[in-house]
Amino acid sequence: MAEEIILLDFWPSMFGMKVRIALAEKGLKYERKEEDLLNKSPLLLEMNPIHKKVPVLIHNGKPICESQIIVQYIDEVWKDKSPLLPSDPYERAKARFWADYIDKKLHLLGGKLWRTKGEEQEASKKEYLECLKLLEEELGDKPYFGGENFGFVDLTLMPYFSWLHVFEIATNFSVEVERPKLITWSKRCMERDSVSTSLPDHQKLYDFFLQLKKWHGIE
Amino acid sequence: MGEEVKLFRTWSSRFALRIVWALKIKGIEYETVFEDLSNKSPLLLQYNPVHKKVPILVHNGRPIAESLVILEYIDETWKQAPLLPEDPYERAMARFWAKFGDDKVLTSIWSVFIKQGKEQEEALVAAMENLKFLEEEMKGKKFFGGERIGYVDLALGCLANLISVFEETIGLKIVDEEKLPLFYSWMQNFAEAPIIRDNWPPRDKMLVKFQALLDAAIASSSSS
Numbered sequence: 486m487a488e489e490i491i492l493l494d495f496w497p498s499m500f501g502m503k504v505r506i507a508l509a510e511k512g513l514k515y516e517r518k519e520e521d522l523l524n525k526s527p528l529l530l531e532m533n534p535i536h537k538k539v540p541v542l543i544h545n546g547k548p549i550c551e552s553q554i555i556v557q558y559i560d561e562v563w564k565d566k567s568p569l570l571p572s573d574p575y576e577r578a579k580a581r582f583w584a585d586y587i588d589k590k591l592h593l594l595g596g597k598l599w600r601t602k603g604e605e606q607e608a609s610k611k612e613y614l615e616c617l618k619l620l621e622e623e624l625g626d627k628p629y630f631g632g633e634n635f636g637f638v639d640l641t642l643m644p645y646f647s648w649l650h651v652f653e654i655a656t657n658f659s660v661e662v663e664r665p666k667l668i669t670w671s672k673r674c675m676e677r678d679s680v681s682t683s684l685p686d687h688q689k690l691y692d693f694f695l696q697l698k699k700w701h702g703i704e
Numbered sequence: 705m706g707e708e709v710k711l712f713r714t715w716s717s718r719f720a721l722r723i724v725w726a727l728k729i730k731g732i733e734y735e736t737v738f739e740d741l742s743n744k745s746p747l748l749l750q751y752n753p754v755h756k757k758v759p760i761l762v763h764n765g766r767p768i769a770e771s772l773v774i775l776e777y778i779d780e781t782w783k784q785a786p787l788l789p790e791d792p793y794e795r796a797m798a799r800f801w802a803k804f805g806d807d808k809v810l811t812s813i814w815s816v817f818i819k820q821g822k823e824q825e826e827a828l829v830a831a832m833e834n835l836k837f838l839e840e841e842m843k844g845k846k847f848f849g850g851e852r853i854g855y856v857d858l859a860l861g862c863l864a865n866l867i868s869v870f871e872e873t874i875g876l877k878i879v880d881e882e883k884l885p886l887f888y889s890w891m892q893n894f895a896e897a898p899i900i901r902d903n904w905p906p907r908d909k910m911l912v913k914f915q916a917l918l919d920a921a922i923a924s925s926s927s928s
Binding site: 549553555562577581619 | 754763766768769770773774776777780781792793795796799800803804808837
């Protein structure tokens with residue numbers, strides 16, 4: 486049976502990036518449709534009527550929404566290649582815990598980083614670095630969060646590093662100095678084709694970020 | 705093999721309740737450790753240093769935190785009475801509804817409870833929109849899991865009790881049987897199901913707790 490995979494996506498979306506990496510890790514061919522979030526397509530509204538958000542994976546006509554859920558779906562359907570979650574239930578629980586932590590904390594804090602100024606921004610920077618410290622401790626001396634193999638937590642965190650580069654320039658703080666182990670880890674991840682082809686070019690992302698600030702009326 | 709299972713919880717935590725139900729549905733023996741969140745035990749802080757919250761499941765000395773993560777762990781470790789479906793698409797849908805419950809439904813119902821006047825009216829409209837999606841999902845089913853209680857029922861389950869506590873406290877109907885007949889039936893069926901009904905937190909304590917929360921919210925909004 487011919488598999489039809491469509492990804493409704495928005496190129497700067499961290500959540501979209503996650504799914505792109507997962508699909509690439511599994512070597513899956515798919516059609517990517519770029520959404521204009523100011524003018525959402527009828528397909529998006531039909532496939533994700535509740536949240537009307539990207540990413541949405543459409544597999545043989547059936548939609549799956551929410552990036553963590555999509556990645557787990559991909560892992561369960563195409564289970565014979567490049568497992569993204571470990572097989573042991575306890576290790577799986579740890580992976581899900583950290584992925585949940587990353588999405589909850591870094592997403593919120595990232596937003597605060599660029600939307601605030603002065604003391605508030607300094608406080609957000611500090612908190613962001615604290616979260617990265619926790620993650621660095623969790624990584625320890627392993628090559629990937631998944632251990633020897635690139636996996637669920639790695640692909641959840643990498644998109645944030647894409648944006649982190651933008652925030653570093655915009656808010657003048659250096660993750661390299663503060664969290665060198667994570668920088669080493671991110672460089673290791675970038676050596677994987679699945680990651681480097683899924684993340685946007687830094688300059689393009691920075692230009693988008695400047696646009697975003699303008700739209701939100703932030704200097 | 706000696707299995708040692710401990711659940712760290714509070715008497716009213718709706719997230720911990722999910723775990724109580726899951727363990728009992730699977731017939732797993734466990735020990736309960738009640739926590740006082742205003743005076744967290746060293747063990748709690750050791751087992752969940754990141755969030756410092758309950759519930760925490762400790763299985764043979766290894767801690768797992770975050771209730772939906774714990775539910776999946778339980779389902780993968782003890783295979784009897786499965787909570788999640790086998791089919792990957794059905795599993796994805798179950799995870800979606802559980803997340804929808806946490807992210808949107810619970811928060812919108814809380815808003816109806818805690819707000820007043822015009823804000824409450826608007827919150828009720830938003831809550832109804834969310835509940836309508838759940839109403840749709842219930843078509844042709846007794847429980848969200850089908851014939852048996854499953855992952856989504858456990859994730860949304862606290863609503864079957866909490867909504868009536870809220871309604872009694874604020875004197876306002878949130879789930880109207882005529883407008884949401886299927887969801888209303890689910891609330892009744894779920895609340896009365898054998899294992900579920902035996903484990904609700906004491907209603908009188910719940911009423912006292914939520915009245916106090918409401919009073920505090922009203923006081924702080926009128927003093928600002």
